[in-house]
Amino acid sequence: MAQGRLATVSWGESEEDGGAVLTTVDSLVNWARKNSLWPLPMGLSCCAIEFMAAATSRFDMARFGAEVARFSPKQADVMIVAGTMTYKMGEAVRRLYDQMAEPKWVIAMGACASTAGMFRTYPVMQGIDHIVPVDFYVPGCPPRPEMLINTLIQLQKKVASERAHKGLRVANLKAEKATA
Amino acid sequence: MSEPLQVIVDPAAAGTPASAPPAAVALLRERHGDGVRALMENRGQFRVLVERGQAAEAIRFLRDDPRLRFTFLVDVTAIDFHPATPRFRVTWVLRSYHTKETLVLQADVPEDDPSVPSMTHLFPGADWLERECFDMFGIRFTGHPDLRRILLPDVFPGHPLRKDYPMAGIMTDQEWAEHIVSRAQREEGHD
Numbered sequence: 001m002a003q004g005r006l007a008t009v010s011w012g013e014s015e016e017d018g019g020a021v022l023t024t025v026d027s028l029v030n031w032a033r034k035n036s037l038w039p040l041p042m043g044l045s046c047c048a049i050e051f052m053a054a055a056t057s058r059f060d061m062a063r064f065g066a067e068v069a070r071f072s073p074k075q076a077d078v079m080i081v082a083g084t085m086t087y088k089m090g091e092a093v094r095r096l097y098d099q100m101a102e103p104k105w106v107i108a109m110g111a112c113a114s115t116a117g118m119f120r121t122y123p124v125m126q127g128i129d130h131i132v133p134v135d136f137y138v139p140g141c142p143p144r145p146e147m148l149i150n151t152l153i154q155l156q157k158k159v160a161s162e163r164a165h166k167g168l169r170v171a172n173l174k175a176e177k178a179t180a
Numbered sequence: 181m182s183e184p185l186q187v188i189v190d191p192a193a194a195g196t197p198a199s200a201p202p203a204a205v206a207l208l209r210e211r212h213g214d215g216v217r218a219l220m221e222n223r224g225q226f227r228v229l230v231e232r233g234q235a236a237e238a239i240r241f242l243r244d245d246p247r248l249r250f251t252f253l254v255d256v257t258a259i260d261f262h263p264a265t266p267r268f269r270v271t272w273v274l275r276s277y278h279t280k281e282t283l284v285l286q287a288d289v290p291e292d293d294p295s296v297p298s299m300t301h302l303f304p305g306a307d308w309l310e311r312e313c314f315d316m317f318g319i320r321f322t323g324h325p326d327l328r329r330i331l332l333p334d335v336f337p338g339h340p341l342r343k344d345y346p347m348a349g350i351m352t353d354q355e356w357a358e359h360i361v362s363r364a365q366r367e368e369g370h371d
Contacts, residue, residue: 087356088333094364122340122349123332130357 029164033077033103034156035065040076040100042093044083047110047142051082054145061145064152073099078155079132080148084112086123090131097132103166105159107151108134111141190222199224202281204248211241225282232270232287236297239285242274243302249278253299256309258289258317262343267291270319272299295320298327316341335359 010019041051054061061067070076073096085093097106108128111117114137116126128134135158136151143151187201201219205228209216215234220227230238242250254273261267268289275282289296298321299306310321311330318339321327329336337350351359 087336087360088331090356090360091333091363094360095367098364120348122345122347125356126353130353131360 026162026164027160030160030162033164034159036068037064037066037077037105037152037155037159038068038070038075039066040073040079040096041069041071042079042081042083042096044081044085044089045112047082047113050142050145051080051109051148054148059145059149061149061152064149064156066152073097074101076100077103078105078107078135080107080109081113081128081132082109082142084116084119085125085128087125088123090125090128093128094131103162105135105155106132107136107138107148107155109138109148109151110143111139113137114139117141186219187226188218188220190220193222201226202279202283204242204250204276204279204281204283207245207248208238208241212238225284227271227284227286229269229286229288232289232296235270235272235285235287236299236302239272239274239299240302242276242283242285247279248276250274250276250281250283252277253303253306253309254282256299256306256313258313258319258341260317260341260343265290268294268317268319270296270313289319294318295322297322298324300324315339318342 007022008019009022041048043051053059055067055069066078073079077100079093079097079100081093097104106128108114112119112124113128114134116124120126125131136155138147138151140147199221201221205216205219205226208228212230212234215231215238216228217231218229220229228238239250239253242248252275254275255271256273257271259269259271261269266288268291269286270289272285273282274285287296294317296319298310300310300321301323307325308330310319310324311327313319314321314324314327315329315331316339328334332340338345340349
């Protein structure tokens with residue numbers, strides 16, 4: 001379960017008598033979060049095809065709780081930008097990112113999303129990190145589904161290591177009060 | 181009717197068997213005379229160079245003449261011959277389902293007045309084609325009902341398919357990022 005910080009307490013002689021599991025809020029919340037990372041598939045070009053492959057039964061992203069692609073940003077946790085982002089599409093990418101609820105993460109899938117790849121051209125932004133904060137850059141043109149799944153596993157590790165109130169408004173208010 | 185036009189064969193296609201120009205060319209010439217400037221051929225495909233002032237009338241004739249019926253406007257685009265003059269050549273590709281022929285009309289357009297008449301009154305489908313041509317080449321289609329950019333963002337500077345346009349664009353990524361972020365915040369009502 002929640003790795004690392006875990007202790008069990010039994011009330012009676014055996015486990016059947018009932019008991020409790022002791023852990024920290026961070027561990028419990030992060031355990032839930034990292035096993036249900038719902039992606040927002042920002043499929044902009046051919047990388048989106050590899051993303052779809054990763055979701056199929058052959059590669060089975062569902063093993064890591066990330067198969068529930070949500071087309072509403074309000075229900076998504078991780079935006080996977082899969083493809084070449086033009087300046088015009090950048091407006092939509094940024095708006096969708098803003099509409100995602102905290103906490104949220106971003107994966108730049110493939111060479112184009114990371115650095116624009118071969119497109120040093122007039123309509124293409126040279127990497128999505130100019131307009132959204134990126135947690136993981138996935139190399140490849142396009143990356144194979146295994147690569148994306150590996151990135152999801154890395155993201156799970158990252159989520160598990162964060163504070164549970166990451167990005168939450170209440171935490172910010174407390175911080176503001178503390179500094180005032 | 182004046183002398184038959186000499187067919188200019190593209191150098192790249194020299195030596196390929198010549199084919200006869202479609203009947204549309206002779207009919208067009210009969211109707212518009214000197215407005216038809218030149219006739220070019222490349223591997224059996226013909227292009228007719230017309231005066232830009234007569235392009236609309238020529239296309240209307242090709243569309244409405246019962247012998248021709250070029251009722252499908254396949255494409256509207258332009259060619260930039262920078263630094264030659266006249267700089268641009270606007271191109272209309274017409275198709276007749278009646279004669280099963282394709283005919284390409286072209287008109288030279290100078291750099292200081294890059295305008296041609298819009299064909300939207302003849303072909304409603306010319307609307308977006310002309311907007312794209314305006315977006316990419318900066319050709320003004322006079323009489324177009326809504327001539328604004330169609331592919332690129334509204335704030336995009338210049339017309340990128342012009343030969344003198346810098347490949348990597350004019351605005352930097354930082355400028356674009358500021359534009360995108362400020363616009364997203366404005367539309368989302370963020371503070």
